[in-house]
Amino acid sequence: MKLRKLVTLGGITLGALGLGMAIKSLMPQHFATFPPQDIWDEAKESTPLDISTFPAIEVSFLRCGSIAIPELVAVRGAFSLAPRVISHSAVLIRHPKATFLYDTGLSSAIFTYLADQSLFFRKTLANFQLEQSLGSHLQSRGIQQSEIETQSNNDAGASRIRSVAQRGRLDFVLLSHLHWDHVSGIPDIPTVPLRINRVEYDAAQSGLLDANNGLVRRLMGNNPIDLFDCAGPPYEGFRCSLDLFGDGSVVLVPLPGHTAGNTGMFINRSNGRIFLLGDAAWVSENYLRPATMHPFIWSAVTSDDATARQTLIELHHFARRHPEIPLIAMHDAEMQEKFMRTERQIQAAQREQGVESGYNNTD
16 A cells, blocks of 8 residues: 555655646746847947849748648647647749759658658657748749759859849758758759858758658758858858858848857848748747747757757847847748738839839749
8 A cells, every 4th residue: 555655645745746847848938138238339330221223122031831730849838738830941033143942842752751650750859830841932933944054163162143133033042951841942953053151051961851750861962062161251240251242232241049040131132131041940939039839849850959049139129229130030931921921012013113123023
């Protein structure tokens, strides 16, 4: 009888501990978000960027797949089961100097590549509904993957595209980072050059490329690789940068933590600015609160917890200083859809007023 009572008591204790840990994992965590003095000084001294000098640049989110998850999984401390749509997207950017992608969405053959993965992987991180492949998106927009004509020039370690872009050609892909779900569209665009942050590529050589039966390496195929370095001056409060075309219209900044070289992209256009975040966040609440995802997801996809949290804090301060600039993560379906709706409304208003928008977005 005593043994039975001890076993019962032990079971109750373990159950209580388990319940307590589960509840704790849902509770919000404190972030030290008060900015240091140098950030306040920079915010006071900075002057708004004159975007009228930049070209009109077409930006289109190409949603390839999605899954709905409870909000409390996407945002720790949300205490809501409301569905949040997590998208798998690429961004098509039509710049006067190049037509290129930021990340690649999903290829038509993605399930073939995932077939040898574990059931657990396929039912968790690789669980999504394929909606439209990258190749199908590009074909519908008249992009010819087989006709690639670029000329690269290495300038102090920063390779820049010098060719004049032609509307029907895809010049290159710039990858925010090398997780499988950001390189999964590459099989649809064989031979297109891949531009990768050198920090990211070097870190991936230590295991990421060959993890999960070499999934990332297989998805990248034999596409040529062009490494770049964010070795330029600080930009908008971020420690260094790369001016991709040398005219300030597309500027890359490091947003590390999710991976070693996760790279964000500022697109400065006469028709408005936008800041692409890669996977520095999943949804906007991650940097607005700030808050991580649920610890189960956060720990599974984050390479450096402390650095990733610091990046969220930096994005939090930037978002507060620049509410006019949309910060859009590559899995944030809500922000992507909001951006595309705004783009269509602006273009419709311009057409009514007889104003030339500078590009033709058919989305």
